[in-house]
Amino acid sequence: MGNVRRVPTSTIEPPADAEAPRRHPKAPGPGERTREHHSQCRGCADVPGSLRIRSWVEDDGVSVRSRFDVLDEHQGGPGLLHGGLLMTAFDDALGTAHTQVVRAAVTARMETDFRRPVPVGTTLWLRSRVDAVVGRKVYTSGVAYLGELDGEVAGTARALFVKVGAEHFLKHSRPEDLEALGASREVIEAARAAP
Numbered sequence: 130m131g132n133v134r135r136v137p138t139s140t141i142e143p144p145a146d147a148e149a150p151r152r153h154p155k156a157p158g159p160g161e162r163t164r165e166h167h168s169q170c171r172g173c174a175d176v177p178g179s180l181r182i183r184s185w186v187e188d189d190g191v192s193v194r195s196r197f198d199v200l201d202e203h204q205g206g207p208g209l210l211h212g213g214l215l216m217t218a219f220d221d222a223l224g225t226a227h228t229q230v231v232r233a234a235v236t237a238r239m240e241t242d243f244r245r246p247v248p249v250g251t252t253l254w255l256r257s258r259v260d261a262v263v264g265r266k267v268y269t270s271g272v273a274y275l276g277e278l279d280g281e282v283a284g285t286a287r288a289l290f291v292k293v294g295a296e297h298f299l300k301h302s303r304p305e306d307l308e309a310l311g312a313s314r315e316v317i318e319a320a321r322a323a324p
């Protein structure tokens with residue numbers, strides 16, 4: 130297999146004794162609309178090619194509900210939502226749930242069950258939550274419903290996010306995107322030179 134990195138075999142089931150997650154003090158409160166991940170995010174930003182997912186914080190301050198209007202441009206099979214875009218919707222919604230609890234984390238692993246086809250014209254509602262945080266690992270899960278919250282289940286997903294610091298982006302993002310966010314060339318170069 131040469132240089133191919135071994136795929137981790139650890140489960141994404143949270144440990145039974147993990148503590149319940151708590152809302153980050155700077156995260157939006159119950160009923161509030163959540164912030165987009167980034168101004169160019171293809172999940173939630175208001176830009177061409179985005180799924181334009183909108184999310185709101187639930188009463189517990191940790192879970193979120195998200196709305197995804199399925200349009201012609203989201204087709205896979207004729208008149209039906211592309212499965213990869215349902216995964217994108219879950220990635221975004223679960224990623225929004227994690228920002229209620231931790232500042233920055235990236236998707237390490239995600240599992241999706243596709244239960245029902247989703248016709249174009251449907252509004253999908255997703256409920257997403259953080260189940261546990263253990264060290265850098267953030268365990269999340271979610272359900273997508275057809276037409277209304279708690280309607281027929283279209284799919285379910287679980288994802289493991291891993292907390293990262295600013296150096297993750299300083300090392301890997303395009304320099305011009307970092308500079309647009311205010312990072313200096315010196316800071317970017319120093320992060321890239323670090324081991």
Ligand SMILES: CCCCCCCC(=O)SCCNC(=O)CCNC(=O)[C@H](O)C(C)(C)COP(=O)(O)OP(=O)(O)OC[C@H]1O[C@@H](n2cnc3c(N)ncnc32)[C@H](O)[C@@H]1OP(=O)(O)O
Pocket residue numbers: 137138139140141166220221224225232233234235236237238264265266289291293
């Ligand atoms: C602001 C965020 C917005 C989010 C919304 C949208 C989400 C996204 O699109 S994120 C983009 C897609 N994801 C990525 O690009 C991530 C690419 N991967 C990486 O950068 C790295 O592999 C990363 C950061 C996940 C982990 O690397 P690294 O920091 O070296 O940590 P590492 O030591 O390997 O793993 C930490 C722990 O997670 C576990 N882990 C890591 N990957 C996996 C995996 N795929 N499956 C199961 N467990 C895993 C490890 O086993 C380890 O567990 P333990 O602490 O118990 O030993």
